Amino acid sequence: MSIDRSVTLPDAAGSAQRAPSRIRLAVLDRDPGFMQVLAKRLDSLGCEYRPLAAPVGLEGLVTMRLNALVVDLAILGPSGWGYLEQVCARLPGMAVIVCTGPSSVAQRVRGLRLGADAWVTKPCHAEELICVIEAAVRRHRRGEMPTLEATATFGEITVRPDLHQAYVGPTSLELTAREFEILHLLTGADRVLRREEIYERVWGYAMAHGDRSVDVFVRKLRQKLRAGSPQWSYIHTHFGVGYRFAPEREVDAPELDLVEPAPLHMLDPALAG
Amino acid sequence: MSIDRSVTLPDAAGSAQRAPSRIRLAVLDRDPGFMQVLAKRLDSLGCEYRPLAAPVGLEGLVTMRLNALVVDLAILGPSGWGYLEQVCARLPGMAVIVCTGPSSVAQRVRGLRLGADAWVTKPCHAEELICVIEAAVRRHRRGEMPTLEATATFGEITVRPDLHQAYVGPTSLELTAREFEILHLLTGADRVLRREEIYERVWGYAMAHGDRSVDVFVRKLRQKLRAGSPQWSYIHTHFGVGYRFAPEREVDAPELDLVEPAPLHMLDPALAG
DNA sequence: TTTGCGCGTGAACATCCTGTGACCGAGCCC
């Protein structure tokens, strides 16, 4: 169960329903005008957008961690149907929208039966296509969230989205809901996150100027992480920027590979003294 | 006394949602030719199909427990947008396909933004519309956990979906229909379930903000579970998140020297030193 | 090295969440 994905992972956090995270999208098409208009709209919506001029293998698509793929069957040629079928079967968590030129009913039926989520006929308005994409992704996320969320281990800490909790071995860190969400967000983003980003994605709305809530929660998190895993440090401060998650062994603990994680659940008083 | 009231349950209460094969569909339209062709195809596919000549209130839609609703905005008049919005918001588990006459891009965008899953322009081929419906429903169902229909035992509790009842040994817990459904849902999901999820799956529509029904039923469930199996706890609260089912023996019952499952936090502190 | 702002910390305070008992209306059976 507990998949140890070691340390690095591209950003794909998606903190549940509070703040619908941005859509990660790839468009497989060669029409310059179409791409330009689409790119403009997608940018203004804050999509993570990636144009593709040629078909990408399944592995490539997997590593992109897309929410949706828009594809013009025309540039795939006769092998397009097979490609479509494979992609839909192999990546059920990704919405697939076919956006292509004039077609017959039979073709559209075939595409949808193979697993496509929608079929948009070119020429089409960019806004409409985007709405179709959003609708598909929206529906997609309803079920995807709990299922695909795998448990991950960082250093001595295991993050379990299904239980909304983090553990050291079998012992719960007793994180509160909000603490866990912040930890989850940080572990999912392999980069420095500004306070405003953290606040927006966890609280779901913009952070008021001067709000220190994130700092306070990071402090509580660090406290519980330290209590459970004293020899590691996990959340690093980037002065003037924000926070970054990265499990690192403390320097003053040389080479001990068999260190027991120390008792826990005594987060409060006695330990500190 | 320990006889369950099995006899019969209200039709839609339990069985309908569980059968993933058949789509429960309603079509709100008045075009006789369209309806006839569609009905023919739907029948041959084994859909549970229901034509509607006039808009049905939210309550009506709820009791139908539909997987999908096809609607022609034309017969709704100006209030159609509001109706569409309400239906989509209140029944997030139901796919909504707008199938209507010629429209502008703005109208289609509006419909999709309000929550519609697809927009099909009439005149359209029945086969294509059905594919669109299937695609929408397919996406909807992804991630819905398969509630197991087999008898299963957790701790001292035996859940029997076939009898719609739970037992401790041979003794019925006398759960009501709702209570059982919630228990069944919880036992089938091996993770924390948010109240909204529980409500949506059991009641069939979106939970109103501030609704405490789930809490109350969980309380009743706990009461009956405790009465039948006092030494165990089954439903655990995750503060700020939801509920999780997991049979655990109560620690404060030192009477029996049977094998303790040795739950968490019993690490020997000496190991750490 | 000094300075100024950013950040860590602890605690007080406000808020929200949840368990609980009581109540009420609808449906059902006698």
Added chain:
DNA sequence: GGGCTCGGTCACAGGATGTTCACGCGCAAA
């Protein structure tokens, strides 16, 4: 009709959680 069960709502209370504040340290720029 009367009694019953069941589903659902309400208000209350206690506790867990989130937020704010003040203080002091530490980091980076000058």
